[in-house]
Amino acid sequence: MKGSLPYWYRPRPSAIWRWVLYANEPDVRCLRRWLFWVWWSRPRTPLQRLRAMWDLALRPVMCGKAALFAVVAYGERVRRIHGIGIPRQVLDVLGQVFGAGLDPVTYYQYQLFLRSRRGRRREYLDVSGKLLQVLAQRLPKGPDDGIFTDKVAFASWCRTWGLPVVGDHALIDPMAADSKSGFIPFPAEDLVVKPINWRAGEGISLWRCSLQGNEPVWEDGNGGKRLDARALWAHLQQSAVAMRRPLLVQPRLVNHPAIRELGNGCLCSVRVMTVRDGGQRPQVIATALRIPMGQCAADNFDQGGLGVGVDPRTGRCGRAVQKTGEYPLPLLECNPHTGVVIEGQVLPHWRATLDLALTAHERVRSALPIIGWDVAILADGPVLLEANHLPGEHIVQMPSGIPLGATPYPRVLCRALRRAFAESDD
Known part of the structure; x- marks a missing residue:
């Protein structure tokens, strides 16, 4: 090279x-x-x-x-x-x-x-x-590798295969000339705004909708701004320019009633880690529930959300951990802010959640062997949120105590590395 x-x-x-x-x-x-x-x-x-x-x-x-x-x-x-x-x-x-x-x-x-x-x-x-970073550099690029770094590409890919995914209202382009360019009136509902290619829940914001007279207005999650549709569009366009990347505007999703009260009212999601060893069928090796806390609209573990170990066989929640504070972190039976019991909760639509992740892994045309799927469980079933080709280890090991080394993870990763370096192209 x-x-x-x-x-x-x-x-x-x-x-x-x-x-x-x-x-x-x-x-x-x-x-x-x-x-x-x-x-x-x-x-x-x-x-x-x-x-x-x-x-x-x-x-x-x-x-x-x-x-x-x-x-x-x-x-x-x-x-x-x-x-x-x-x-x-x-x-x-x-x-x-x-x-x-x-x-x-x-x-x-x-x-x-x-x-x-x-x-x-x-x-x-x-x-x-x-090792996953090295593997991503070494393996030949697959037709679907773009879905791991672009939320718009991911949503399009899901729709192509008929996989349930959150819908989009608008894409705010930072290259637009001014705040009026491409204006699209938003429906009168709560909105979630996220950069299309940032990870770990960075840059996500929640805008709650209410009526002022007959006109909808949106208030940010911290209560600092109250904007009508055009003012919100202008604000989001300025934010896209500041972040130097497009912003995706989506409807706010609401969890299944059985788990809706576990966090702060924002969306909880399940991380399902799947592996595929060569030409074999994918399998689930680890699962965890992520719960948003405080004023944060994202449920990301690194952003202060709770991580909960989930039994992949039954969907039963174990104790929770919040990755903030001084070690050793307490293992929590309840949400520390609300007192709602988490341990022992059984996640609804569990088999459908796992099947959705496995089906998605079967469909994706990529040589990458390990994927972390983020899935939201709604009243009528699971929907896909994201696919991560560099899934973290903390979220699936810290709460549950189950080491990844006891799963097929090391075997699959070592074999993929051996295959990737089997033929020299240097």
């Missing part, structure tokens, strides 16, 4: 590295060897290569130091709440760092000090998204 290489590009492994990476079964240990290779094989100048060798020589010292810092930061709180002594935590964290290659903070993030999780700590994953 010539010219500037993408950050996640990696050349084909050398013969020695192929022996290291391909010699054993595709499992969690194999996945960690791939992660080390991704770090080591990053294109570097000779000086950067020397620095990498120096970092490698110092890694035991630096990892030990990071482990002690993690215990200092969080250990006393764990001792006070869970009764686990500091010496025991030090030994556990050092064993995790040097035995499994996990970041020290993962011990507290995933609560691996709990008896139910401690014995499986080597099966948890924390940075496997790096």
Whole structure:
């Protein structure tokens, strides 16, 4: 390859590295060897290569130091709440760092000090998204790969295959000359506005509709603005210009009555992670419910939403975790703001939700083997919201305590990497 290489590009492994990476079964240990290779094989100048060798020589010292810092930061709180002594935590964290290659903070993030999780700590994953990035660079582009980064393309793809998806009212173009260009009157209903290609719930806003006389007006979720249709159009166009990307205007969806009160009134969604190993049929490996909290219109886990482990077989909710605050995070039976019970709730239309994700994975023409589908469960059934080719690990591991390494995830990812690098194109 010539010219500037993408950050996640990696050349084909050398013969020695192929022996290291391909010699054993595709499992969690194999996945960690791939992660080390991704770090080591990053294109570097000779000086950067020397620095990498120096970092490698110092890694035991630096990892030990990071482990002690993690215990200092969080250990006393764990001792006070869970009764686990500091010496025991030090030994556990050092064993995790040097035995499994996990970041020290993962011990507290995933609560691996709990008896139910401690014995499986080597099966948890924390940075496997790096391998998905490398895979996305290496694999040939599929006809449908655009659906992972463009919400408009995703909605169009869903409609082509007859898959239920949220409708669109308008696309606000930041390149329009002025606020009157392309004006479309919105229906008198609540609206959700989102950038077409931002991730993690960034930039999403809710506009609640009410009548002022006979005319609809919209108020933003924080109560700061109250605009009529033309003023809202102008405001959204200015926002699109500021964000430098189109904004998608959609009707506000409302969850099934059985789960409508779990959050703050905004839409909850289910993350369904599916994998496909070569030409085999896709399968569900992990599920989680995401619940919006506070004033946030998005249910994203990284934006302060609750993450709830969901049993893939039954749709029964476990305890919830909010990814904010000081570790160790409490495992919650109820919504901490409203007191509504979450643990034990059974999600409606559960089989249809899983079938929708599996059908979508069967239809998508992409070589990417792992997809996270975001699905909203409405009164009349599930609808697709997004498809993520870089699904996070936290949302499916932190609440449930079920490690991804205990699922087909590492096997599928290792085999996909082997196939992707089987033929040299360098």
